[in-house]
Amino acid sequence: MKDDRRKANAAQMASPSYRMAAMDQDFLLGDSMRGVRFLMEYAKAEEALRAWGVRSTIVVFGSARVRQDASWYEQARAFGRLASERGGALRGSVGEPRDNVIATGGGPGIMEAANRGAVDAGAPSVGFNITLPHEQEPNAYSTPELTFRFHYFAMRKMHLAMRANALVVFPGGFGTFDELFELLTLRQTGKAPPIPVVLFDRAYWTEVINFDALARYGMIAERDLDLIGFAEDAEGVWAELLARGLRPHENID
Template identity: 35%
Template sequence: MSIENFENDDERIHDGLKQKNWNEIRSNDSWAIFKIMSEFVNGFESMARIGPCVSIFGSARTKPEDKYYLLAEKIAAKIAKAGYGVITGGGPGIMEAGNKGAHAGGGPSVGLNIELPFEQHFNPFIDKDKNLNFDYFFVRKVMFVKYSQGFVVMPGGFGTLDEMFEAITLIQTKKIAKFPIILVGSEFWTGLIDWIKDVMIGKYFNASPEDMKLIRIVDTEDEVLEVIDNFYKKYNLSPNF
C-alpha cells in the first residue's frame, strides 16, 4: 500500500467517525453487548461438545508446497491419531494444513473462522458441524484458550505472535492453567527467543527466566507429540481427561 493510499484510508476512517455523535456511538456499543453474548454462548456450547483439542497457529499465507505447510499437516495428523482434536483459525495456509491433517488422522477438525478484509476464507477440511464463525477477535481468542490442551505455533505473522504471547501471559499470571506451548521451526523462532532471553530478560529484567520454561522449540512432528504427551503424563492426565 502506498503512503497516498494509506492517507486516503485514514481520511475515510475519520470521515466515518464524524458521521456519528458520541451518543450514537454509546448506543451502538450497548446493543453490541447482545451480539457479543450470543457469540460466547454459541462458542461455549459448540466447543464443549467436541472434547480435548490442540490449537495450531501459523500464517494464512503459507503455500501448500511450503515445508511448514507439509509439517503442520503431519503434526495435526499425529495429534489426531493420539486422541486429540485440532483447532485452527479456519482459514488458508497453516490453518488449512492443520485441518487437513486432523481430517486425515481421523480426529475432530475444528475451524474458528473470522471475517477479515483480506486472506481469510474457511478451508474445506473443517468438519461441517465444527465450523464456527466469529465477528469479534476477542471472543474467538477465548475459544482458542479455553478449549485447548496445547498450542502448536508454526511460523506466522502478527496474529500468530498475538495468540502465542497472550497464552504465555495468561499462564504466567495464573489466569489459566498451564498447557504446553510448542514453537515449531527453530530457524524461524530462535532469533525471537534469543532476544527475549538476552534483552528482555537478561538486560532489562522485564520477565522472569522461569517464564521461558513455558516454551519449547522443536522441528519435527514426533517432538511435538512427545512434548504434549510428557506434559500430561507429568500431571497424570490423558487426552480424554
C-alpha cells in the same frame, strides 16, 4: 372494513419499532446490543462444541501465507494427523467426550494444514474463523459443523483458549505473535492452566524473537523461558507435548 383498518395502521405496522426484537437486524447490530452479540458469539460455538463432545483441544497457530509445498505446511499436516490419532479426538463410542481435538483459526496456510491432517486421520477439527475487512474464508478441511465465524477477536480468542490442552505454534507473523503472546501471558500470570506451549522450528523463533534478551533485561523472569519448548518435526512436537504434561484422552484440570 377490514381493508380500511389495514390501511389506517399501515404506518404502525411498517415502523421499525414494531418489529420483533429478535428479528430486527438494525436493533441487534446497534451499539446497545454489543453485549448481547458477545453472548451470542459465545453461546453459538459453545453449543456446537458440546454437541460434538469436544472436551479439550490442541490449538495450532501459524501463518496463513505458508504454501502447500512448504515443509512447514507438511509438518503441520502431519502433526494434525498424529495428534488426532493419538490424542483422543477419535472417540470410541457415542457420548464419549473427544479430547485434544485440533483447533485452528480456520484460515489457509498452517491452519489449513492442521485441519487437513485431522481429516487424514478421520477425526473432526475446529475452525475459529474471523471476519476481516478483506474477507477471509474458511479452509476446506475444518469440520463444517465446527467451523465458526466471529466478529469479535476477543470472543474468538476466548474460545481458542478455554478448551486448550496445548498450544503448538508454527512460524507466522503479527497474527501468530498476537495469539502466542496472549496465551503466554495467560500462562505467566496464572490465568490459564499450565498447558504446554511448543514452537515449531527453533531457528525461526530465536531469530525473530530474542526470548533470552527479554530475560536478560528483566522484562520476564528466567523461569518464564521454561514456558516454551521447541521441536523440529511433527513427532518431535508430540514428544515435547507429552514431556511437558499433555495427557492423551484426558481433559484439562
